[in-house]
Amino acid sequence: MITTAPERSGRLARWRTVRAQRAESLRRAGRLTTRTRALLTLLGTAMIGVGGVAVFKTKVEAGPTALITIGAVLVVLGAMGRQISSLNLKEGSLALQDAKDELSAADSPEQVVQTVVSAPPPVQRQLQQDVDIAMMSESAYAKVIADVLTDQFGDAVQHDVPIGDVRADSVVTLRGKRVVxxxxxxxxxxxMSPDxxxxLVRPAYLDDETVHAVVIVSASAPGSYLIERERQRAAERGKSLSYTTWTGPEDNQSLQHAIEVHLHP
Structure with missing residues (x-):
């Protein structure tokens, strides 16, 4: 089976469907009514004003400072018209909501992946706890890796390949070797967790006599002991196993190498 343009278009269409669904969900989530925004803005402005006056009339700094800070947050809420899921005062950014907005506006799978990868660690974890975002980002990641593999190995790559009772993301067949x-x-x-x-190292791959190796591609890296344990499990079934980290184009060469080592006779 040769990778064709319609197949790649089909994968892109599936990603776009997931992305469109998530974008609509994000647009409707967390919006504040006009009345609520007005009340927040009015209250916040009043608190800032009271806090500013109190700074010059009292010797205690904590109270006026708190009024001004809380008032400023309320004004921001009123101006933006959305709920704040995560406020990072140190960096002065609405990190989680900004990341969600970027995902909603992303025009390509590459943008989705880079938004997740470049987000601060706490935000990464929160994004992956959102089922819709996790589904969209995983779909985008699979699409990006599929395109990279097609660019590297051309017609030797198949995508969404049935093996036993499961479907492999991609399969590279070259020089008499077959790598999942x-x-x-x-x-x-x-x-990555042990489970x-x-x-990912599915029994169907280990039981298939035509499969020679399995390569796991992820943005996260597992402990070396986990890899060794799974490598040993694969070796007991006559298979090789590799794990490589991919977070952007700078990792293309290491991805290609991780697969090519299993393609030599």
Missing amino acids: VETRLGTPSRP VLRR
């Missing part, structure tokens, strides 16, 4: 590639974006700032890694 499974993708998992996960949470870049956290190692997730074990699920």
